[in-house]
Amino acid sequence: MGIDSIADEVLGRIRQEGTYRTLRTLEGPQGPRMKVDGQEVLLFAGSNYLDLAHHEEVTEAAARAARDQGCASGGSRLINGNLAEHEALESELAAFFNQEAALLFNTGYMANLGLIPALVGSGDIIVSDALNHASIIDGAKLSKAETQIFPHGDLDALEDRLAKAAQQKRKVLLVLDGIYSMDGDLSPVAAAAGLAEEYDAILLLDDAHGTGTLGTHGRGSAEHAGLNKDQVHILMGTLGKALGSFGAFAVGSAKLRDLLINTARSFIFSCALSPPQVAAARASLSLLTREPWRRYQLQTNARWLRERLESHGLSCAPSATQIVPVILGENDTTMKVCQGLLERGFYAQGIRHPSVPSGQARLRITPMATHTQGEIFAVADSIAELVHKYAPSRIHATDSEHS
């Protein structure tokens, strides 16, 4: 069977399920306004939440690093690619999170693929939330540990899994997302950390979307939940979202770093991040500390968006963060609303199975710190008009209509 017939068969099935995907092309500087497929739009579909990717200090740092050091690291960290720039960012990340050490990975996806098998293996147990990110699912598969999935956010079910594993005296890794990437809700991380302590489980928190966006200092969902630095044993964060660069990191103890350098295959067998990416992340990290208004404004914008959508009778549950879903159910309805928004000059992505459970297709709207209130209200008003047109049953009576 040739490649084309394999592609026809698989893609035919995907088309039939209504989940066929194509790429859109974006142009222009990263920011709240960009060109999508040649059309100027207001962007509500990214993860450059703090609008740092095109910040002058960030681009200058990247340009300087490219000029002074070049565009590649030249190899993997354990051969010739361990640059002073990597070591500097790792020290800065460790200091930022008040932890002993940090280690860079090339993406959040690769971090989870490397971290999980470095921590557990055959005979061990991974306890994982049902809505954890695909990279956690894949990392768990690679590890060959037994994965026990508990219903999303269900602390009783989590405790049940942890208690049973403790009785069996097996090594247990509890893995949670900090912010769930398709729903925008927060993990009950404080309670989960308490259970991890009680049942002697290792806690790995994937804070891809919480890094830089939550917490007094921008340290993420664990800081937001009031946890102390020892309660999360391994914190994974990304550099390609709020930090406006590319890459990811794990922070924790010095021994964890040593273990990962020696065992995390996605760290060992891959070229290191390039100097411009690392220098950009260093500049962003510094801005994160100096410009806290960005994360406050981001969360204010997200609240304005949720309130405006709710005033139109649209539910954004269970979002409590900058990831704001409007669940529309059917794939084709969701994509019609997405297309209608583009025609009105807004880009918010329609999300379908397998990124979300089938029957729960949704519009996923992600504001940025630098959107204005007028822009936030405008996208919400347009969404409401389009949902009225294509999915009127999704509009609920509002309090003002009741009274």
Ligand SMILES: Cc1ncc(COP(=O)(O)O)c(C=O)c1O
């Ligand atoms: C919860 C979560 N973890 C990991 C990742 C992967 O991070 P990256 O995009 O850096 O590969 C994502 C990406 O969106 C995510 O949402």
